[in-house]
Amino acid sequence: MALRGDKVTLAHGGGGRAMRDLIEEVFTSVFEPESMEDQARLMSGALTEPGARLALTTDSFVVDPVEFPGGDIGKIAICGTVNDLAVGGATPLWLSAAFIIEEGTEIALLKRIVATMKVEAEKAGVKIVTGDTKVVGRGSADKVFVTTTGVGVIPPGRDLRAEAVQPGDVAIVNGVLGDHGAAILAARGDMALSTDIQSDCAGLGHLMAAVAAACPGLRCARDATRGGLASALNEIAESADVAVEIEETALPLRTEVKGMCEILGLDPLYLANEGTLVLFVPEEEAEAALAAMRSVPEGQGAVVIGRAKPKGQGPLVTMRTLFGGARIVDMLVGEQLPRIC
Amino acid sequence: MALRGDKVTLAHGGGGRAMRDLIEEVFTSVFEPESMEDQARLMSGALTEPGARLALTTDSFVVDPVEFPGGDIGKIAICGTVNDLAVGGATPLWLSAAFIIEEGTEIALLKRIVATMKVEAEKAGVKIVTGDTKVVGRGSADKVFVTTTGVGVIPPGRDLRAEAVQPGDVAIVNGVLGDHGAAILAARGDMALSTDIQSDCAGLGHLMAAVAAACPGLRCARDATRGGLASALNEIAESADVAVEIEETALPLRTEVKGMCEILGLDPLYLANEGTLVLFVPEEEAEAALAAMRSVPEGQGAVVIGRAKPKGQGPLVTMRTLFGGARIVDMLVGEQLPRIC
Amino acid sequence: MCLGIPGQIIEITDEARLMALADVSGVRREVNIAPVLTGEIHDLIGAWVLIHVGFAMALIDEDEAAATLEALKGLGEAQETLEAMAEGAKALEARA
Amino acid sequence: MCLGIPGQIIEITDEARLMALADVSGVRREVNIAPVLTGEIHDLIGAWVLIHVGFAMALIDEDEAAATLEALKGLGEAQETLEAMAEGAKALEARA
Amino acid sequence: MKYAEEFRDPKAAKALLAKIAEITDEIGATAEKPVYIMEICGGHTHAIFRYGLDKLTPGGVEFIHGPGCPVCVLPMARVDECVEIAERPEVIFTTFGDAMRVPGQKKSLLQAKADGADIRMVYSPLDALELARRNPDREVVFFGLGFETTTPSTALSIQQAAREDLTNFSVFCNHITVPPPIKALLDDPHMMLDGFVGPGHVSMVIGTHPYDFIAEDYGKPIVVAGFEPLDLLQSVLMVLEQIRDGRAEVENQYARVVPEHGNPVSLAAIEDVYEMRPSFEWRGLGEIDKSGLRIRDKYSAFDAEEKFGIGYAAGERSVEEPEGCACGQVMTGRLKPTGCPQFGKGCTPEMPLGALMVSSEGACAAYYQYGGARSSEVASEPAE
Amino acid sequence: MKYAEEFRDPKAAKALLAKIAEITDEIGATAEKPVYIMEICGGHTHAIFRYGLDKLTPGGVEFIHGPGCPVCVLPMARVDECVEIAERPEVIFTTFGDAMRVPGQKKSLLQAKADGADIRMVYSPLDALELARRNPDREVVFFGLGFETTTPSTALSIQQAAREDLTNFSVFCNHITVPPPIKALLDDPHMMLDGFVGPGHVSMVIGTHPYDFIAEDYGKPIVVAGFEPLDLLQSVLMVLEQIRDGRAEVENQYARVVPEHGNPVSLAAIEDVYEMRPSFEWRGLGEIDKSGLRIRDKYSAFDAEEKFGIGYAAGERSVEEPEGCACGQVMTGRLKPTGCPQFGKGCTPEMPLGALMVSSEGACAAYYQYGGARSSEVASEPAE
Numbered sequence A, B: 001m002a003l004r005g006d007k008v009t010l011a012h013g014g015g016g017r018a019m020r021d022l023i024e025e026v027f028t029s030v031f032e033p034e035s036m037e038d039q040a041r042l043m044s045g046a047l048t049e050p051g052a053r054l055a056l057t058t059d060s061f062v063v064d065p066v067e068f069p070g071g072d073i074g075k076i077a078i079c080g081t082v083n084d085l086a087v088g089g090a091t092p093l094w095l096s097a098a099f100i101i102e103e104g105t106e107i108a109l110l111k112r113i114v115a116t117m118k119v120e121a122e123k124a125g126v127k128i129v130t131g132d133t134k135v136v137g138r139g140s141a142d143k144v145f146v147t148t149t150g151v152g153v154i155p156p157g158r159d160l161r162a163e164a165v166q167p168g169d170v171a172i173v174n175g176v177l178g179d180h181g182a183a184i185l186a187a188r189g190d191m192a193l194s195t196d197i198q199s200d201c202a203g204l205g206h207l208m209a210a211v212a213a214a215c216p217g218l219r220c221a222r223d224a225t226r227g228g229l230a231s232a233l234n235e236i237a238e239s240a241d242v243a244v245e246i247e248e249t250a251l252p253l254r255t256e257v258k259g260m261c262e263i264l265g266l267d268p269l270y271l272a273n274e275g276t277l278v279l280f281v282p283e284e285e286a287e288a289a290l291a292a293m294r295s296v297p298e299g300q301g302a303v304v305i306g307r308a309k310p311k312g313q314g315p316l317v318t319m320r321t322l323f324g325g326a327r328i329v330d331m332l333v334g335e336q337l338p339r340i341c
Numbered sequence C, D: 001m002c003l004g005i006p007g008q009i010i011e012i013t014d015e016a017r018l019m020a021l022a023d024v025s026g027v028r029r030e031v032n033i034a035p036v037l038t039g040e041i042h043d044l045i046g047a048w049v050l051i052h053v054g055f056a057m058a059l060i061d062e063d064e065a066a067a068t069l070e071a072l073k074g075l076g077e078a079q080e081t082l083e084a085m086a087e088g089a090k091a092l093e094a095r096a
Numbered sequence E, F: 001m002k003y004a005e006e007f008r009d010p011k012a013a014k015a016l017l018a019k020i021a022e023i024t025d026e027i028g029a030t031a032e033k034p035v036y037i038m039e040i041c042g043g044h045t046h047a048i049f050r051y052g053l054d055k056l057t058p059g060g061v062e063f064i065h066g067p068g069c070p071v072c073v074l075p076m077a078r079v080d081e082c083v084e085i086a087e088r089p090e091v092i093f094t095t096f097g098d099a100m101r102v103p104g105q106k107k108s109l110l111q112a113k114a115d116g117a118d119i120r121m122v123y124s125p126l127d128a129l130e131l132a133r134r135n136p137d138r139e140v141v142f143f144g145l146g147f148e149t150t151t152p153s154t155a156l157s158i159q160q161a162a163r164e165d166l167t168n169f170s171v172f173c174n175h176i177t178v179p180p181p182i183k184a185l186l187d188d189p190h191m192m193l194d195g196f197v198g199p200g201h202v203s204m205v206i207g208t209h210p211y212d213f214i215a216e217d218y219g220k221p222i223v224v225a226g227f228e229p230l231d232l233l234q235s236v237l238m239v240l241e242q243i244r245d246g247r248a249e250v251e252n253q254y255a256r257v258v259p260e261h262g263n264p265v266s267l268a269a270i271e272d273v274y275e276m277r278p279s280f281e282w283r284g285l286g287e288i289d290k291s292g293l294r295i296r297d298k299y300s301a302f303d304a305e306e307k308f309g310i311g312y313a314a315g316e317r318s319v320e321e322p323e324g325c326a327c328g329q330v331m332t333g334r335l336k337p338t339g340c341p342q343f344g345k346g347c348t349p350e351m352p353l354g355a356l357m358v359s360s361e362g363a364c365a366a367y368y369q370y371g372g373a374r375s376s377e378v379a380s381e382p383a384e
C-alpha cells in the first residue's frame, strides 16, 4: 500500500494500517528482518562456545541536524552501537532499532536515514533484526530519534577492561580528534560558521578485530564520543586507578578543527567523535597495535598520544603542553559552551 | 556529588561531570549495574542449552502524560518489553534502558520513573544491565522517552508462532480490554473527562510461563498494545492464514471503558492495552490454559473470546454481535479519533 | 451523525455559566445544561439527560422510556412463548 | 577576556552593511568590517584582521609582527647556540 | 448503561425481527423487489452496521443510507478553507475529530497539522471557548460542523463568548439542516424510496413537525428513531406497518428523548445567532436552497468567515469532486457503495477518494469496515 | 594558523624563560619574596594555565590574576535581571555562552532556559540582530557584556538597528571599562603588585594611553601584551626588565595589533551610543566610580533597561555575595584561589558558589581545571 502524503502524521503511529504501511514501506522493506514478528530469534555458533559471553549495549541518538556533512543520524546510530560493542571486545552481531518520529517529518528523510543504516550495517557485518516506530506530535521530538541496541559475542578469553590498564601502557588513537563535534557545530548554523569539516562517523568493528588479533595484551578501548577524548581518558584512568599523561604535540587535529576551536573558545579534547577511539596496550605491543590499526581504513591516522603512569595525589589526566608545561585534562563540567572571553 | 538544581539542563547531557552525576544519582545508584561500563557482559546457563535461542525485542515508549493512573512511563517501559519477550515464548532475562530527556524535566520525576522501573524489573525477574541518557532542548522531546530493549532465552523446543494457529483453536484474553487506552485518554485531559479507570499495565512473564507449562500445544500469544485487540487478532489471522471470530458478548469490558467509548464514539477493540494479551491454544487445552492464567494475578479475568476458523474469501476477523449479526473487525486505519457524529 | 448518550447530572459546578457535572457509566464530564434548564437549577441533580458535544440537549422522559421498553418486553415474551410452543410442537413431532 | 583571533578577509558579502567573509584556518564566517575600513572596501580582500565577536577589530600590522618574530627568533637562536656550547662543554668534560 | 443497554436486548430483537419478516412477507417485498427504507442519519447507518442489522433483516427490506453524515456532505472547498485558516500562525484551529481526515484538495486537517498548523481536536465547542480564555494572545477558531443537533452548541457558545467579551474566539460556521436535502431527494425523478427512518437527535432539537412535508406532501412514512438497535428495529417495523396499512405519517419511536416541538432553548439560540444562507453546497448533492446557516451580523465578531475574509461569502469556493468518485450517486441511493468503480480500489479508508469513505458514518466506510466490502463470507444468523 | 602558531615556538619560549630566570635572579626575587605581576585580563589568565606558563616561570615570579574577566565581575543582581528579562514570554534573550552558567540568586541563565525561557547562545551581537529581523513578532534582547574590546560590537549593532528601524531589538548593557578597577586596586593600601601585563585586545580599541596613569601616577611598569604564549613570556620579561632598570613605562609588546591611539571607528561608535554611568557595581569589588556604560537617551529605544523598566536605573539591585565566598579577595590579589575556604569544597565548577569558578577565565576555575587545585603532582619541566 503506497503511503498517502509525503509527511508523517499521527495516524502513522496509531497502531493501525497506516502504521503498518509506514513500517513496511520505510523500514522492513529495507532491513528485511527474518519476519514481521516483533521479536527476533537468534542463534550463533559463537554464542555456545564455552566461555563466550553475550555483550549488550544501547544508545539513543538525538543529533541536530539529523543530516550533516559526513553522515546522518542513521549512520551514527549504527556506528555508535557497533563501536560500543567493538571497544568492549565483542564481535557485533545483531542490532535493534527503535525510531521516535515527529509528526510532520518527511518520509523521504526517513528513507534516506534507513538507507544509510542498511549500508553501515552491511559494512559492519551486523544485522538489524527487530525494531519499533513511534510517532509523537509536533514539538514533542526533533524530527527523528533513533535508539539502537547492540548484541554481540565476546570470544572466550577476551576481557577488555579499563581496570586492566597498567602504568607504562601506551595510549593510541586511530585518527584526528573533534571532527564530528566541529562538523555538527557548523551544521547547526547557530554560530553562522561554514567549513568543509566532515563528521568522522565510522564503524570501528573491523579495526578492533584487527587490533585484538595483533595484540593479545590489549587492555581496553573506548570510543571518544560525548565529552570527547578528555572524558574517555578520565573514565579509563579512574577505573584503572592510574594517571594518564598525553602529549599536546602528539594529538592529531585538523587545521579547520583548530580554527573552529580558536573562534569559539572551545577545547578540541572535549569535542565529540563518532569514529575515533583510544586504546591502551602494553608498551611492547604498541607497534603491533599501530600496524594493525593502519591496516584498516579507519585506522590510517593511528598515533601514540600518551601513556599511563602510576597514580599519585594529583589529577587523573594531564597533558604535557608544547613547552613541557603541564595542564590538567579534567572531566568536562557540563557541556562545552562557545565563549568569547 | 549532589545535583545542583531540581531540573535537567543541557549541561546534564554534555558528556561531562554533570552528566555523570545525573546518571549516578538518578540511574545507576538504583539499577546497580554490574559496572559503570557502557557494555553489559552476560551469561546464563539457559543460553548454552542445545536448541535454546536468544530473543531480542525493542520498544520506544512515548506516553503522554508520563505519569497516569495505574502507572508511569517507567512501568510501561519494563512491562512492555518484558511482555514482548514473554509472548514470544522467551524467558525475559536482561533489559537495556535508554532515556531521552527534555531540558527542564524535573529530576524528581526521573527518580520516580526509575524507582518504578526497578520495582517492575524485580517483579518480572529481569535485570536492567545497561543504559544511556541523552538530554535534548526544550520542545525537542516531551519530558522523557524511554527505549527498552529486552533479551531473553527461548527454551529448546518452544516455538510460539502466529503461523501455528489452526482453525478450531481457541482465543483467550487474560482480562478486561481497553483500560490503558481509556485511562490515558482521560489523563491527557484534552477531552476534559474524569474517571477512575486505571491503566492495566502489568508484566505478563509469569502468566506466560504458567500457560506454557500447562499447555504444550500453546500456539502463540500477542500483547494487545497499540491498535488494541483488533490489531493483534488481525496480525495473527494474517500470519496464520486463518479467520478469527470473536463473540461480542464474551468480551470483558469495564463499565467505565464502555462509557468513555460511548461518549467519544470509540471502539474498545482498538483501545491500547499494556497488560492484556490474547493467546491461541488448541481447543482441548483451553481449560488448562484458563486455569493456568487464573493461577497468577494478571490472569484472574481470563476468558475465551472466540476461535480460529478456516480462512475464506471474507474478512480476517469478525465479531458475532449481541444479536448474532456479524461485523468485520478490521485493522484500524490510522489512529482512532474521538468523534461526535 | 450526532452521537448522543444518556448521562445523569450529579453536581452543579458553575451556576453562572450553567455548567454541571454529568456521569456516564462512571465517566464524568462538565456539560452545559442551558437546553434542559426549565426550573430551579439544583432540581436537575439526579436528572437523566441526553448529552451531545458537551451539552445536555434533552431531558430523558422516564415514562416514555418505560412505555417503549414495556412494549418491547411484551414482544420479547410473546416471542418466547411462540418459541416454546414451537419447541413443544417439535418435541411432540419427534416423539411421534 | 576578549577572545580575538587572526583571520583573512576573502570576500565582501554586503557592501551596504559592511559585511565580509573571513577565513580562519578554513573556517569561514561573515564579519563586520566597519572598524578596519579606511579606504576602498574591496582593498580589504586579502587583509589579515583580528576578529572578535563577529567584528574585524584591527588590521594586523605585518611589519610589526615580523619585527616581533625576528626578535623572538634571535632569542631562540641565541638559546640554541648557548645550549650547543653547553653540550660541547659537557662532552669535553665527559671525555676528560 | 441506563437508557441504552435495555434497548439492546437480543430477545426483543428477535421478536422484532420476526414481526418485520412477517410484515415484509405480508406486503410481498422480496430481495428482488425490496422495500427501500432510507435511514437519513449517519448515526443510524453506523448502528446498522455495528450490530449487523442489515444482515438480520429480511432480504425484502433494503436500507438506503442517507445524506445525514455532516462530514460526508462537506465539500472539498470547505476543507481547503479550514486548512487556510488553520495555517495562519496566530490561529489555534479546533475541530471535532471527525473532520481531521476528510481530504481537501491539497491536504486534510491531519496533514495540515503534520505540516505545522496548530490544530486541536476537542470534544465540545466549550473546550474551544476555554482554549480561547487560556490563550488570549492567540485566535481560537472552532470548526462549526453538523446538523441541527450540533447547531445549538455553537450558538450557545457564541452567546457565551459575547457575554464574556472574548475577542479571540470565532466559529467557522458550516452548519447545515436536514429537511432540505430530503426534499431534494424526494424531488429527484429517480427516487424510489418507500419510507424513512428519521434522525432522532435532530428531532430532539427541532421536534417532529419539520418532517410533516414528507408524509403530507410526498405521501411517505417516516418514523423518528433512537439509536439503539431495538430503537432502529422497532422503527423499521413501524415504517413497514405504515406501508402495510397504506398510511403516511410522522411517527415518533424515540419519545423518551424527542419532544414533539423540540427544545425551545436550543431553537431560540439558533434563531438568535444564525440565519439561513440563500443556498449552500453539499458534496455529492450540489447547491441546495436554504440548507445552510450563517452567523448573523450582530455576532459577526465571532464569525471566522468575516474575521479572516474566507469562506462562503468570499467568492469562488466550489471545487470539482475527484474523478471517478460516485459519492453523489451513493448518497442519493442510486448506487450501493460496492457499485462505485473506485470502491476498495482507488478509494479505501487509508486513502479515501470520496468523503463517504472517511467518516465511520460514511456509507462507503461502513460497508468497507463493517460488512459490505469483503463480507461475502460473513455468515449471519439470528442468535439463539 | 598565521599570526598565532608562530608565537607558540617552544625554542623561543625556552630562551625567554632563560632570560626571565636570569633577570629574576638579578633582581633577587625568590619564591619566598617574589615579584608580583598581575595579568589584568582573564584571557591572559586562561593562556597562562592553558600552556602551563605559571609552572615554567621561576618561583620568583608570581602571577596575580586580575579582575579582567567580565563574567567574573558580574554581580549576581545583574544575572537576576537577565533572568527576569529572559523569562518574559515575548523575549528571545541572546547571550554569549560565557554568561550561561553564572549563578544568579535563584538561577543561572542555563537553568532559566531549562525552565522554559527562550534563551539562545550567539557568537556575535550581529546574530542577535539577525534574529530580530527574522522574528518581527518577538522582542530580541542582547546581553551586552564585556570590556572595551566588546563594547564597539554592541555600539555598532545598535547603530545598525537604528538605521534599519528595527523596533524589536535592544541591548541589556552591562559594559564596563578596564582602567577604573585597576585604579581602585592601586589605591588599595594592601596592594603589593610590582607590575602589570596589560590587556592587548582592550588596547586594540582604546590604545595604550589610558594606562599612562599606572606608570606616571603609581610608578608601576605595564606592558600591553598579546595572547599567544610567547607574547605573554616576552611581556613578563619586559616588565621584569623595567623593574630591573627602575623604569615605569607603558610598553606595547602587541604592536602588530595594538595601535597607540586605538581604533577610531570603534571609539566613535562607543562615544555615539554610550555614556558613562556615575558608578557601577563589580562583583567582589563593590561600587566603582565611572566604571560602567549606559546607552545614551538618543538610543533609548534600543535600551533594554528602558524597555523593560529593569536594571541599574530601576532601584534596589545589589545582592549580597554568597556566604563564605572570597571572590573579592582573590580578585584583588589578596588571596590565592586555593586560599579560599570554599575552594574545591562548597565551590566547584559543577556547583560554583562564586563567579570566579564559573568562567574558564575565572582564576578559581583556571586553578581548579588547569593546575592549582589538585596539581601538587603535576610535574613540569621545560621541554627538550
Ligand code: SF4
Binding pocket: E324, E325, E326, E327, E328, E330, E337, E340, E341, E342, E343, E344, E347, E348, E352, E353, E354, E355, E356, E357, E358, E364
Ligand atoms: S467508494 Fe469512495 S469514491 Fe466511491 S462513492 Fe464511496 S467514497 Fe465516493
Ligand code: SF4
Binding pocket: F324, F325, F326, F327, F328, F330, F337, F340, F341, F342, F343, F344, F347, F352, F353, F354, F355, F356, F357, F364
Ligand atoms: S573558590 Fe569560589 S567562593 Fe572561593 S573565591 Fe573562588 S569562586 Fe569565590
Ligand SMILES: [Mg+2]
Binding pocket: A057, A058, A059, A084, B038, B131, B132
Ligand atoms: Mg551504549
Ligand SMILES: [Mg+2]
Binding pocket: A059, A080, A081, A084, A225, B038
Ligand atoms: Mg556510545
Ligand SMILES: [Mg+2]
Binding pocket: A083, A084, A222, A223, A225, B038
Ligand atoms: Mg561508547
Ligand SMILES: [Mg+2]
Binding pocket: A038, A131, A132, A133, B058, B059, B060
Ligand atoms: Mg514495538
Ligand SMILES: [Mg+2]
Binding pocket: A102, A139, A141, A142, A143
Ligand atoms: Mg522540531
Ligand SMILES: [Mg+2]
Binding pocket: A038, A131, A132, B057, B058, B059, B084
Ligand atoms: Mg517490541
Ligand SMILES: [Mg+2]
Binding pocket: A038, B059, B080, B081, B084, B225
Ligand atoms: Mg510492544
Ligand SMILES: [Mg+2]
Binding pocket: A038, B083, B084, B222, B223, B225
Ligand atoms: Mg508486542
Ligand SMILES: [Mg+2]
Binding pocket: A058, A059, A060, B038, B131, B132, B133
Ligand atoms: Mg551511551
Ligand SMILES: [Mg+2]
Binding pocket: B102, B139, B141, B142, B143
Ligand atoms: Mg514539552
